[in-house]
Amino acid sequence: MACRVLRVLRSHGSVVAVRPRDNQMRKLLEDPGYIGRAWAAILVVVAVNWFWAERVGLTFTGFVVVGIAIALLAVIGWFYGYTGRDRKLADLGQYCALWLAFPVAVNIYSYVIATLRLPLRDAEFARMDAALGFHWLVWLGLIGSHHLLQFVMGYAYNSIFLQVFASIVYFSLAGRSDRNRELLWTAMLAALITVSVSGFLPAYGPFTGGAMPAWSAVLETIRAGGVTNFKIAEMEGIVAFPSFHTILGILLVYSHRPPARTFVPVAILNAIMLIAIPFAGHHYLIDVIAGAAVATLSIMTVQSVLGTIEVKSAAGWPARSIAKV
Secondary structure (H helix, E strand, C coil): CCCEEEEEEEEEEEEEEEHHHHHHHHHEEEEEEEHHHHHHHHHHHHHHHHHHHHHHHEEEECCHHHHHHHHHHHHHHHHHHCCCCCCCHHHHHHHHHHHHHHHHHHHHHHHHHHHHHHCCCCCHHHHHHHCCCCCCHHHHHHHHHHHHHHHHHHHHHHHHHHHHHHHHHHHHCCCCCHHHHHHHHHHHHHHHHHHHHHHEEECCCCCCCCCCHHHCCCCHHHHHCCCEEEEEEHHCCCCCCCCCCHHHHHHHHHHHHCCCCHHHHHHHHHHHHHHHHHHHHHCHHHHHHHHHHHHHHHHHHHHHHHHHHHHHHHHHHEEEEEEEE
């Protein structure tokens, strides 16, 4: 005998049977993985970028390839999620699409907010570092004199986004949608905070005479107004304060916390990365400290909001599933 699943709802003493197809649509609309909300948040950032870029005269090109990749991944995720064929592939497609889309949107946001052209804060940040007993040139000399250490730290620093996509794959295949959701939402919130702060407290970051890093040169160009057209594939991360590498490193360790078996290797890799940030990323120590503060705030906020939403949702949906064979 065929198996039929009925959802029984109690509303004012009445009993309503919802067919499996109706249940599928309700599940899609409820958006239990917060996928729709994430896309909505990204669209808001895109709208802000478009409006602001129009006003300041910046243009961005080269969306075709990344747009196709995002669309294909999102469609794959939607298909497997809506049909219920494979929840793991649904998560993999959707979260990969989201992690391609939101960094592009936030990176554009960092370019348009840089047009505020507020005073640079490098001198203040250098003084803060000195007050903490940290001297960037001494640190640079120490790391630069050990080629193996320099290589290891550079590798750890450059692995950050590879770690993100490896985490998406791991959490999707492990059936941990909750960890994918945490990582995405904490990163999105932290990125928006970070870029907004950087617009009001801009800095080039420390560097030796005449050897300005590429991202600092881009920031200088935006502030000078010399270049107004940018290709998506060639855009640089131009945020110094707070350090977004610090934020992602902390969020990755948090998302891989026990009982995840990956906690120890992820923690070790990101500990090395955090040590490498001032050297490999041309950051002040205060950038790292500020990044840690933003990561902590984002974790606390997202956990509080998601927990409240889930409790309210459970309280407002007094339903139970009954299987009849």
